[in-house]
Amino acid sequence: MSQFWKPGTEKPRLLDDEEGGVLFFTTSSSGGGYANLERQRQRLPVFKYRTAILYSVETRATTIVVGETGSGKTTQIPQYLKEAGWADGGRLIACTQPRRLAVQSVAARVAEEMGVRLGEEVGYTIRFEDATTQGVTMIKFLTDGVLLREMMDDPLLTKYSVIMVDEAHERSISTDILLGLLKKIQRRRPELRLVISSATIQAKSMADFFQTSKRRRRQEEEELGPIMEPAILSVEGRGFNVQIHYVEEPVADYLRAAVSTVLSIHDKEPMGDILVFLTGQDDIDAAVQLLTEETQNRRKNSSGLMVLPLYSGLPRADQELVFTPTPRGKRKVVISTNIAETSITLEGVVYVVDSGFSKQRFYNPISDIENLVVAPISKASARQRTGRAGRVRPGKCYRLYTEEYFVKEMSAEGIPEIQRSNLVSCVIQLKALGIDNILGFDWPASPSSEAMVRALEVLYSLGVLDDDAKLTSPTGFQVAEFPLDPMISKMILSSGELGCSEEIITIAAVLSVQSIWVSGWGSQKELDEAKLNFAAAEGDHVSFLNVYKAFLQSGKSSQWCHKNFVNYQAMKKVIEIREQLRRTARRLGIDLKSCERDTVVVRKAITYGFFANACHSEASSHDGKYKTIRGSQEVYIHPSSVLFRVNPKWVVYHSLVSTEKQYMRNVISIDPSWLTEAAPHFYQKQRPNPMLH
């Protein structure tokens, strides 16, 4: 794997082409052109297929649409369906996306094309945010996760006439669960139509999944109407030409190569924005810093660069900057994770730089550890990345890997997320929807039985499942009600009994926003010092409470946030999420009480949710090394934690990140007796196995 360069260590030398840095050669072709919105719509490749798509949706239960990136699937098909009457009579057309950013930006674009206000005829819903109007909204964009949650109230999704599952190639856990459930729903509601779309999906295997046996098909068609055999529609044609350039030799460090490529484009290529795909906040921040320094100090001709990061933890206002028009004479460089990989159109983008890597989740059911690991992307992802150029004008894509590697070694598709994730959230969701036989569920790709057993075990220990692996009442049903990780939901439930629900709900809200700290202002040292003002000896969660309290005392002031390196947008979101969680808690009859300054009960409640993440440090260990209690895995406290170098003997953590070591993020010190109190079954040697029932 490529080495990372970190600010503060040896600075990379930016290589020019002549110096043997990054050398490219060219392949590929095609073309087009636009005027106003309506004409633009009609010029999209998908327009020629309008009638065929509508006919297929009319007559078939499932239509699979495959078409090049930018051909108009996401923005046009929902509009065609609406024009054809699928939203008449108060019905809704849904279009799901794997990512929140795509949901919001595509909904805004479709509202603009239809000349309506976002949130009215065209709306969107993402977790903790609903921009739809009941009785008015006709086309609704939403994440697949949100649609799954809607099934808890309306298992047959009766308000929808058509559900379009977009970017189905991504195979997120939620997409896979959704596909399995939609197949079931179609049996009960044959009038529901499905459209499955992507530029890079293996259409045949998706069609096989939706295929029913011949006998059953005949029977269903006689009784119910639509042809059950899925149709595959291939949308031919593409927007504009995108030239693909590969490096001639493998690059040793994709971060350095990406920065060097951006500077080289800026030096040599005509105006046009650049979109760079790196892997995560760390390398994106490093690249932003490097390019900013270049712009400010070293190269006079780099002064026209406007460098912007893009990742999911970034505040909304900063994310939106990437969509704003680039000022005249400037060149925008957006450095992004794969959140910009699908569905997004950044109008000014002419050049794409693809590192060939992304952060991917990998779960080991033996050690019960889930990591985000930097790993090579698939051909499907590479094509999606390339497809961010060539949408409104011709473009170029610079792949920081060789053509030989792309052709011979890169896998065609990624491994479905369900086969490389912890399944705790997935299992509880299915259980809440009444799917008891989870192993027998009709999965597009089956998860491993080890991961499934682990998830059942954790849920059993959380008191969410009973001996028959059914949701317990009320705990299991209550935990499933919160749109949160079951461990966080359990922590909230326990806090009701322990008398600290106000504090725990604040903590749950903070954990839902990724980071309440700003990055990119000032130095790391200044940020660390700012954090120290709020640091609590008990750990990070209690420090969050200190920040929250101080924010309230400041009158929710943005200046206060700025002074203290606290992210104002994130804090506003915390307040909003907190209110939503309080409403859910109240509905479930959880006592809303404050424990004032009693941090013992707060830490106990956290332990009641996160006992499975307990770790222990050897008395002799001064190097910050811990062992997980369950798997004896070696883990360390992350340097960003207030407990870094404090090393309490017993801790529980919220999540792990893996770089050169396994780091625990958001850590709290605990008393070990709380573990057996919280989960007596879990910490017994002979654990009952709910799978056996």
Ligand SMILES: Nc1ncnc2c1ncn2[C@@H]1O[C@H](COP(=O)(O)OP(=O)(O)OP(=O)(O)O)[C@@H](O)[C@H]1O
């Ligand atoms: N915000 C926007 N600004 C300008 N043009 C846009 C915008 N959004 C979409 N378009 C235009 O509409 C075209 C179709 O976009 P759409 O997202 O529907 O394509 P798609 O086939 O779903 O692509 P993908 O598979 O990449 O998601 C784009 O290629 C672009 O020309």
